[in-house]
Amino acid sequence: xxxxxxxxxxxxxxxxxxxxxxxxxxxxxxxxxxxxxxxxxxxxxxxxxxxxxxxxxxxxxxxxxxxxxxxxxxxxxxxxxxxxxxxxxxxxxxxxxxxxxxxxxxxxxxxxxxxxxxxxxxxxxxxxxxxxxxxxxxxxxxxxxxxxxxxxxxxxxxxxxxxxxxxxxxxxxxxxxxxxxxxxxxxxxxxxxxxxxxxxxxxxxxxxxxxxxxxxxxxxxxxxxxxxxxxxxxxxxxxxxxxxxxxxxxxxxxxxxxxxxxxxxxxxxxxxxxxxxxxxxx
Numbered sequence: 001x002x003x004x005x006x007x008x009x010x011x012x013x014x015x016x017x018x019x020x021x022x023x024x025x026x027x028x029x030x031x032x033x034x035x036x037x038x039x040x041x042x043x044x045x046x047x048x049x050x051x052x053x054x055x056x057x058x059x060x061x062x063x064x065x066x067x068x069x070x071x072x073x074x075x076x077x078x079x080x081x082x083x084x085x086x087x088x089x090x091x092x093x094x095x096x097x098x099x100x101x102x103x104x105x106x107x108x109x110x111x112x113x114x115x116x117x118x119x120x121x122x123x124x125x126x127x128x129x130x131x132x133x134x135x136x137x138x139x140x141x142x143x144x145x146x147x148x149x150x151x152x153x154x155x156x157x158x159x160x161x162x163x164x165x166x167x168x169x170x171x172x173x174x175x176x177x178x179x180x181x182x183x184x185x186x187x188x189x190x191x192x193x194x195x196x197x198x199x200x201x202x203x204x205x206x207x208x209x210x211x212x213x214x215x216x217x218x219x220x221x222x223x224x225x226x227x228x229x230x231x232x233x234x235x236x237x238x239x240x241x242x243x244x245x246x247x248x249x250x251x252x253x254x255x256x257x258x259x260x261x262x263x264x265x266x267x268x269x270x271x272x273x274x275x276x277x278x279x280x281x282x
Contacts, residue, residue, distance in 0.1 A: 001058060001059045002050055002051065002052075002053060002058050002077060002078065003029075003050065003051045003056060003057035003058045004029070004048055004049060004078065004081075005034070005037070005048070005049045006047075006048055006085065007037045007040070007041045007046060007047040007048070007049070008046040008047075008087060009044055009045075009046070015087055015088060015089040016044060016045060016046055016087060016088065016089060016092075017088075017089055017092035017093070017094060017116070017268070017273075018045065018047065018048060018082045018083075018085065018088040018089075018092070018094070019037075019040055019045055019046070019047045019094045019095070019096050019119070019268070020047075020048050020075070020078050020079050020082050020093060020094070020095050021033050021036070021037060021047055021048065021049040021050070021096045021097070021101075022049075022050065022052075022074075022075060022095070022096070022097040022098075022101035022104055023049070023052075023055075023056075023098060023101050024099030024100055024101050024102075025101075025124075025158070025168070025189075026064070026158045026159075026177065026185070026186075026189055027055075027098075027177070027180065027181060027185075028056030028057075029049040029050055029056055030056065030182050031180050031181045031182055031183075032098065032180050032251075032252040033049045034049070035252070035254075035257050035261075036096070036121075036257070036260075037049050039257070039258075039261040039262075039265065040261070040264070040265065040268075043268075044273075045265075045268065046082075046088055048078060048081070048085070052070070052071045052074050053070055053071075053074055054066070054067075058074075062152075062153055062190070064186060064188070064189060064190070065153065066189060066190055066193040067193055068193050068196050068197070068199075069196070071104055072104060072107060072108065075095070075104050075107075075108040076108065076112065079093055079095065079108065079112065079114070079115070083114075090114075091114075091116070093114060093115060093116055094116055094117040094118065094119065094211075094268060094272060095108050095109055095117075095118050095119070096118075096121070096264070097119075097120060097121065097123065098121045098122060098123075099121075099122055099123065099124055099223070099224065099248065100124050101123075102120035102122065102123025102124065103120075103123050103125055103200070103202040104202075105118055105119070105120055105123070106118060106120055106123065106125065106202040106205070106206060106209065106213070106236075107200075107202050107205055109210075110202070110205035110209045111205070111208070113210055115209075115210075115211045116211055116271065116272055117211050117212050117213075117267070117268055117271045117272060118209065118211055118212070118213040119214045119216070119264050119267065119268070120214065120215050120216065121216045121251055121260065122216060122218050122221055122223075122224065122248050122251055123202070123215065123216075123224065123229060124202075124224045124225075125201075125206070125224070125225075125228045125231075126201050126225060126228035126232075127197055127201075127225070128197075128198065128201065129225035129227060129228040130224075130225040130228075132169065133163065136163075136164075136165055136169075139165060140167075140191065140194055141194065141195070143155075143156055143191040144191040144192050144193075144194040144195045146191075147190060147191050148192045148195060153190045153191075154190070154191050154192075155188040155189060156189065156191055157187050157188060157189075158177065158187050158189045159174045159176075159177050159187060160173060160174055160187075161174070162222070167189060167194075170221075170223040170247075170248065171222050172223065172248055172249055172250075173222070173223055173248070174187065175249075176223075176247070176248060176249030177249070179249065179252075180249055180252050202232065203231050203232045203235060206235040206236040206239070207235050207236070209236045209237065209238075209239075210237070211238065212238040212239070212240070212267075212271050213232075213233075213236045213239040213240065214239075214240050214242065214263070214267040215232060215233050215236075215239060215240065215241045215242070216242050216244065216260060216264075217229045217241060217242065217244070218244055218245075218247055218248055218250065218251065219243055219244065219245055220245065220246060221247055221248045222248065223247075223248035223249075224248065229241070240267065242263055244256070244259070244260065
């Protein structure tokens with residue numbers, strides 16, 4: 001079962017657009033996402049924020065398990081479900097994702113022409129653009145292979161400082177996860193999904209995205225390759241790139257959310273609002 005939170009305006013004057021929202025790497029739909037969802041609803045949109053299987057309130061064992069294939073299937077299921085919800089215009093479904101969720105959102109739009117718009121917040125679009133040091137990479141692959149041939153998880157730290165043996169080695173990584181997570185976040189993750197990472201490259205599939213795309217880049221982001229986001233902006237046929245003086249996790253700090261969310265609302269209003277629905281309101 002995939003758990004989700006349904007956000008909608010209290011009064012619906014017409015069928016309205018819905019934004020399907022996916023969380024970042026090792027986080028849940030309760031970590032940072034609600035602040036953006038509430039601002040979308042205040043602007044007249046509906047929002048559906050979901051947890052990937054194995055994470056948050058969704059079912060799946062073992063817990064804290066990443067499968068890129070399964071997470072993309074969860075995106076498709078969430079998009080499909082959003083179109084059936086009361087008051088939603090199924091022809092105006094947008095996708096919104098943070099970090100790895102932003103990459104998933106881009107891939108979902110590349111493979112589903114029904115998507116009407118994409119918001120990718122500090123997205124991971126090509127992990128191969130910034131490979132780890134050789135020794136770290138070899139240790140990662142060694143653990144991933146062990147997990148793939150054994151019936152139990154072989155884990156590694158999710159976040160740590162630059163040069164450390166972690167999936168995300170960046171100055172802001174560990175503190176950012178701890179600050180963003182509203183629960184007892186565990187600094188570990190399974191590893192077999194790393195073996196399929198070479199096929200998970202949103203930058204390569206960006207050319208297939210028919211929908212308009214908003215890419216929000218943090219100029220001090222040490223967690224994802226910035227050049228890959230810029231390349232994604234040039235490859236997606238209808239992309240807008242906005243830059244902010246932020247690191248990867250500062251997009252969830254209260255003093256920055258209003259600006260980022262305002263840019264998202266402006267983008268979505270231009271593309272999804274109709275003359276009769278509340279999203280046209282200023």
